[in-house]
Amino acid sequence: MAGMTTKGFDPARWQKRLDALRARHHVPGATLAVLVEGEIHELASGVLHQGTGVEASTDSVFQSGSIAKVYTATLVMQLVDSGQLRLDTRVGDVLSGFAVADAAVAASVTIGQLLSHTSGIGGDFIYDTGRGDDCLAQYVAACAGVGQDCPPGTVVSYCSTGYAILGRIVEVITGQTWDAALRDRLLRPLGLEYSMTLPEEALRFRVAMSHLGELGVDPEPAPVWDMMPRSAGPYGRVLVTAADVVRFARMHLDGGTAPDDTRVLSTASVAAMQRRVADCLDIWSFMADGWGHGWALYDWEGVPGYGHDGASGGQFSYLRVVPDSGLIAVLLTNGGGATGLFVDLFQELLGELARVRMPGVFAPAEEAEDARPVDVAPLAGTYEREGMRITIGERDGVPHMQLRLTGGMAHYAPPIEVDLAPVSDTVLAMPGLGPVSTPWLPLVFGTLPDGEPYLYFGMRAAMKIA
Incomplete structure (x- = not known):
């Protein structure tokens, strides 16, 4: 029943904190979903659009940004489970004619390196190839001119480009578009009815508008709702509710099974996605100190966790999983000082419910x-x-x-x-x-x-x- 207090979670208390912190950080609207002791709790605060005043609700759809990468990684690991890929499979062995500017990298880069952001390929190649079903094929063809940020296999260097390439690999092996493969192989088996990839699908629901502006003031609605091309889907556009993200992450927490015990991912692949591939010196940009085959990895003073952040045209999303406590928390926002809201709220939330000491917002010494x-x-x-x-x-x-x-x-x-x-x-x-x-x-x-x-x-x- 709505409003009831269950063991470990007080909805009224956390609603009050969400409202207060959202206002303090000038975030127009936010939704929060938390899995604690096996039950999902959902909260909403503020408005979806400053211009129209439409209120945020728990069934509101937001842009998840780079959290989409974990969905794509899960699709890839399903293909590993089926024996159609290996982590050491070379990209060129799947994508005929695959090329980047460095021919040696094109010939050697592997699926595992793309998943773990260790390919070194230039990571911010944004290229609009239109709305057709061939958008990823055209995108990968255009990667022939993309250079390197660093040598492959050396350090984590965040790479959205690599996830678009992985999306194309999914298409080639399954014979489906990435959008259809995601829907049929992941969203439907998990019952994620409020998750989708295309704007016209999102219009069936209450949709959050992006907002832009300087920190410390209320942001204004963005000039357009969706600033990403369709080719960005595998690395940046899965449209979701907070609770649906929790349900997706719960499959990983539960060892790869859906609520009806359907196996979606093998336990070996679940573990591989969480297994540390490389450490990361930059522990602030994503608040992660390492990366697995898809997941960002955290070490909260000895308490392990995994998750991902996302940003898309003024919308910011945050997913954290604390496996030792069985806790999952997801915050979706549509602008403003979203990271400040996230840190303040999750420091309290994870501290109380999972005994996690999460670090603060990056800043130099004040005094x-x-x-x-x-x-x-x-x-x-x-x-x-x-x-x-x-x-x-x-x-x-x-x-x-x-x-x-x-x-x-x-x-x-x-x-x-x-x-x-x-x-x-x-x-x-x-x-x-x-x-x-x-x-x-x-x-x-x-x-x-x-x-x-x-x-x-x-x-x-x-x-x-x-």
Whole structure:
């Protein structure tokens, strides 16, 4: 019965906290779903659209952004279960004529490397190939010009491009479009009636509008609802309710079975998706310290977890699973200071229900006496990845960055010049500019196994070139 308090979860209390924190962080609307002690609880707060005033409801559909990657990874692992793929299968053995700018990478890159973001392929290749069923085939053909962020098999470098390629692999093996394969092989078996991939399908439901604006003020409705091409589906567009995301994640928590005991994924593949492939020095951009074959991995002071974040045109989504406690929590938002809302709410929620100490929002020390001087000289230089060149130096004794978009990305924005704040000997903080969900962004410096220096920005690796 709605409003009843069950052991471990007080709906009235958490509704009050969701309302208060949503307003504090200027988030127009949000929905929350929590699995605790085997029961799903759903809450909603605010409005779906600031212009129309339509209220958010628990059955409202949001854009999940990159959480879509875990759905695509699950489809791929189903094909591993059927024996049609292996994690060490080379992409070129499935996709005839597959090419990227580095021919050696095209010949050797594997399914497992794409799943774990260790392919090194330039990760932000956005290419609109239209609305036809051949959109992914055309996208993969266009990847022939995509360069490398870093050498394959070295570090995690977040790669949406790789998930579009995986979506095409699903199509080639199943003979279906990625959308149809997702629907038939995952959404329907799990009973996810409020999950879909295409805008015209979402219009059957109450749909959240994206909102854009500076932090600290109420954002305005975006000029269009959906800014992604259809080819972005495998890496960025599964349209969902919070409770449906919980139901999807519950299948993984339950070892690969649906509520009716139908096996959707083998226990071996469930484990493989959660098995740590590589650590990640940037523990702030996705709040993860490692990656499996699909899942972002967390270590909360010895308590393991997995999940994923997503962003799509002003909408931000957050999924966390604490397997030791059997807890799943999902927050969907449509703009504003979403990350601040997420951190404040989930620190309380996971702390109380799962005894998890989740870290706070990334930021340099607030007080001058707490700030530590950093020798910028070892970090200085020019770093480059596909579509971006970053130069680190000093200006008036302060760490400084110049960021330029390059190649096909050059026309998107002019160069940025900004002073940085020191955090540690290997971490600098850049103030968030424009419509972002956090006030500070991390720049994390590391070295590859062979000693080559690189820079993480947005959890994409850029190699030092000068």
